[in-house]
Amino acid sequence: MSPLGVRWGEIKMRLRHHFEELRRSGDGGLIVFITGGDPTIEVTIKVVLELAYAGVDAIEIGIPFSDPLADGPVIQASSERALCSGTTIQALLSAVSEIREHTDIPLIFMSYFNPVLQYGLERFAMDCHDVGIDGVLITDLPPEEASEWIESARRHSIDTVFLLAPTSTDERVKMVAQVSDGFIYCVSRTGITGEREKLPEDLGELVKRIRHFTDKPIAVGFGVSSPEHVRSILTQTEADAVVVGSAVVRRMHEWLSSSSDAYVWSSLRQFASSLKEATLRVKPKAGEG
Amino acid sequence: MTVTKVALPDAKGRFGKYGGMYVPETLVYPLQQLCEEYEAAKSDPKFQAELESLLRDYAGRPTPLYFARRLSERLGLKVYLKREDLCHTGAHKINNTLGQALLAKRMGKRRLIAETGAGQHGVATATAAALLGLECDIYMGEEDMKRQALNVFRMRLLGARVIPVCSGSRTLKDAINEAMRDWVTNVRNTHYVIGSVVGPHPYPMIVRDFQSVIGRETREQIIAIEGRLPDYVIACVGGGSNSIGIFYPFIPDEGVKLIGVEAAGKGIVTGMHAATLVAGTEGVLHGAYSFVLQDKHGQIRTTHSISAGLDYPGVGPEHAYLKATGRATYVAATDEEALDAFKLLAETEGILPALEPAHAIAYLVKLSHSLRSNDIVIVCLSGRGDKDVEVVMRALGMSEQTLQAD
Numbered sequence: 001m002s003p004l005g006v007r008w009g010e011i012k013m014r015l016r017h018h019f020e021e022l023r024r025s026g027d028g029g030l031i032v033f034i035t036g037g038d039p040t041i042e043v044t045i046k047v048v049l050e051l052a053y054a055g056v057d058a059i060e061i062g063i064p065f066s067d068p069l070a071d072g073p074v075i076q077a078s079s080e081r082a083l084c085s086g087t088t089i090q091a092l093l094s095a096v097s098e099i100r101e102h103t104d105i106p107l108i109f110m111s112y113f114n115p116v117l118q119y120g121l122e123r124f125a126m127d128c129h130d131v132g133i134d135g136v137l138i139t140d141l142p143p144e145e146a147s148e149w150i151e152s153a154r155r156h157s158i159d160t161v162f163l164l165a166p167t168s169t170d171e172r173v174k175m176v177a178q179v180s181d182g183f184i185y186c187v188s189r190t191g192i193t194g195e196r197e198k199l200p201e202d203l204g205e206l207v208k209r210i211r212h213f214t215d216k217p218i219a220v221g222f223g224v225s226s227p228e229h230v231r232s233i234l235t236q237t238e239a240d241a242v243v244v245g246s247a248v249v250r251r252m253h254e255w256l257s258s259s260s261d262a263y264v265w266s267s268l269r270q271f272a273s274s275l276k277e278a279t280l281r282v283k284p285k286a287g288e289g
Numbered sequence: 290m291t292v293t294k295v296a297l298p299d300a301k302g303r304f305g306k307y308g309g310m311y312v313p314e315t316l317v318y319p320l321q322q323l324c325e326e327y328e329a330a331k332s333d334p335k336f337q338a339e340l341e342s343l344l345r346d347y348a349g350r351p352t353p354l355y356f357a358r359r360l361s362e363r364l365g366l367k368v369y370l371k372r373e374d375l376c377h378t379g380a381h382k383i384n385n386t387l388g389q390a391l392l393a394k395r396m397g398k399r400r401l402i403a404e405t406g407a408g409q410h411g412v413a414t415a416t417a418a419a420l421l422g423l424e425c426d427i428y429m430g431e432e433d434m435k436r437q438a439l440n441v442f443r444m445r446l447l448g449a450r451v452i453p454v455c456s457g458s459r460t461l462k463d464a465i466n467e468a469m470r471d472w473v474t475n476v477r478n479t480h481y482v483i484g485s486v487v488g489p490h491p492y493p494m495i496v497r498d499f500q501s502v503i504g505r506e507t508r509e510q511i512i513a514i515e516g517r518l519p520d521y522v523i524a525c526v527g528g529g530s531n532s533i534g535i536f537y538p539f540i541p542d543e544g545v546k547l548i549g550v551e552a553a554g555k556g557i558v559t560g561m562h563a564a565t566l567v568a569g570t571e572g573v574l575h576g577a578y579s580f581v582l583q584d585k586h587g588q589i590r591t592t593h594s595i596s597a598g599l600d601y602p603g604v605g606p607e608h609a610y611l612k613a614t615g616r617a618t619y620v621a622a623t624d625e626e627a628l629d630a631f632k633l634l635a636e637t638e639g640i641l642p643a644l645e646p647a648h649a650i651a652y653l654v655k656l657s658h659s660l661r662s663n664d665i666v667i668v669c670l671s672g673r674g675d676k677d678v679e680v681v682m683r684a685l686g687m688s689e690q691t692l693q694a695d
Contacts, residue, residue, distance in 0.1 A: 065587075065588065066457065066588040066589045067457065067462065067463075067466050067574065067575075067589050068466075069313075069465075069466045069469045069470060069473075069575070070313045070470075070473065071470075072470075076456055083588060088586050089586065113311055113573050114572050114573045114574065114581070114583070114587040114589075115586060115587035115588070116587070117572060117573060117587060118572060118583070118585065118586060118587030119586075119587070139313055140311045140312055140313055140573070140576070141311060142310065142311075142312065142313075142314055142317050144301070144310065144317070145309055145310060145311055162314070163313065163314040163315075164314060165313070165314045165315035166315070167314075167315050167316075167317075167318045167319060167476065167477075168314060168317070168318060169318055172314075172317065172318065176314070187313075187314060187315060190315050190473060190474055190475075190476055190477065191315075191473060191474035192470045192473060192474060
């Protein structure tokens with residue numbers, strides 16, 4: 001049972017069920033991104049479990065890449081640390097198997113295309129399914145280049161999450177909304193990942209434009225850095241969820257480099273809970289709106 | 290694969306199976322816009338006239354096709370050098386940056402950004418920006434800034450900001466990553482002037498088209514001088530812009546053998562090289578499917594070459610296509626062979642070549658043993674060597690010490 005009381009019977013529908021349940025409850029969703037293997041696989045397993053216990057709704061595990069060109073300095077550095085400790089797709093798949101013995105939280109792999117391409121698209125989709133990954137988001141693979149990947153993913157019941165950005169035209173919004181499964185990842189601003197002081201002013205407009213074309217869940221990411229950001233996105237836009245990445249990755253790195261073990265984990269739990277707290281009761285419950 | 294007669298790339302930006310547009314969503318629409326704007330510019334006589342006049346009156350085109358008499362005698366064949374080193378700013382890079390800067394202006398973008406390895410493309414971009422009154426930021430790996438300090442200063446004199454890149458291997462690959470990050474952030478007012486035939490569609494096509502002026506001139510010149518086509522065209526390949534520029538107009542001439550020379554660094558077997566087509570495998574880097582130097586997990590490998598301009602783990606998708614179809618052949622020359630060739634050209638012809646085309650000269654020397662005295666070989670001398678004098682001095686100084694120690 002998850003903190004929301006959803007039964008995770010059907011593995012392949014995990015993301016969809018979770019978002020449906022969130023809509024019924026009137027809460028927003030919190031998705032946390034971490035780089036897999038930063039600084040080691042063991043730490044990643046522990047982080048995922050702690051985040052799950054803290055009530056996070058889904059976790060994106062980044063597959064580290066040598067040339068992360070959509071990422072800011074925090075995720076770049078975390079990818080370097082992960083690669084330094086020898087993190088590979090195989091190692092992350094085994095880690096997910098281990099995680100799955102303890103939690104049913106929806107898990108998404110986020111990757112650049114080349115590591116997945118070298119692993120083999122079909123093999124990757126199959127292995128993801130076998131270990132219990134729910135969805136995959138490939139940052140530099142727009143739908144135009146993704147037909148082979150989408151086929152493999154569908155065959156193995158892996159949700160294919162795609163991105164939309166402020167520069168996406170209406171035509172693209174329609175097309176991406178059609179092929180994106182699980183949820184649609186809305187990039188809040190033109191730019192790279194990383195913490196920001198403020199949310200972009202035109203974010204509401206962007207989410208509204210996406211909502212106009214689809215009823216699928218929308219998660220807003222890039223620059224979402226604090227509980228205040230989380231609450232204002234969820235109350236002021238039509239987004240279903242938020243993604244927090246660099247804010248968690250940076251803190252974890254700082255805690256790990258300077259604090260005692262117990263402090264690291266209690267700090268993580270506390271920060272994740274404060275983010276999750278900001279997602280509660282942000283929407284009218286379904287049927288009340 | 291066979292060579293198709295249809296113009297490439299296709300509508301999806303593919304050269305056969307290579308190329309494409311593997312970019313984050315934010316960049317897809319801007320790239321589509323760039324495609325449209327470029328097509329419009331291509332068929333706009335005013336744009337073409339403006340570019341032509343800049344190439345002629347400002348960049349100094351056409352560049353000579355020079356018969357290298359003493360080098361020819363030494364090697365026992367007929368060697369012609371396409372003198373791109375005589376272009377304004379000292380390399381072929383200006384052909385592309387003038388074209389792209391005009392394109393940027395047409396699109397109403399007031400800021401140019403670029404990556405640079407050896408610094409030649411950075412200088413050429415800064416030059417075009419100064420000429421057209423545009424802002425200019427250049428990303429350059431910290432390691433390359435050390436290797437090419439003179440070019441860093443030149444860019445600054447031209448009014449550009451040079452931004453050091455300290456991530457990854459601190460060379461060209463990382464400068465491209467950083468320029469992409471800037472572009473994805475400032476795409477609404479900024480044009481990214483990619484310096485080679487790499488990156489997502491339409492860049493490999495745009496850069497090729499702007500650089501193919503080299504091959505068009507060469508083809509006319511050799512026919513005018515010799516009354517026939519050459520037997521070989523040789524050019525160095527990093528990302529592959531000067532080589533595609535000189536190869537492209539010769540592709541339909543099936544009797545002309547096209548040879549691209551990559552950087553074998555300290556030797557292919559040492560792993561310290563940048564010979565992507567010779568020793569790499571297929572993959573996606575910087576937005577295109579092509580050959581890449583990578584490990585079995587798809588992580589991009591660090592490369593080595595004495596020449597900063599060839600020190601890159603990827604290569605243009607059209608070269609991958611020319612390799613796959615067999616239309617062009619790709620080989621590699623080591624740092625040491627390039628240094629020998631550098632000296633050879635200096636001593637026989639009074640020309641200091643850039644270390645990049647010194648690789649092409651190095652292969653010419655090897656090839657010459659199997660050629661006849663009437664064979665005509667054209668080498669693209671893509672840039673001049675002033676920028677490399679310090680590197681060469683250090684490298685030769687070291688090898689002389691080694692000799693003495695032996």
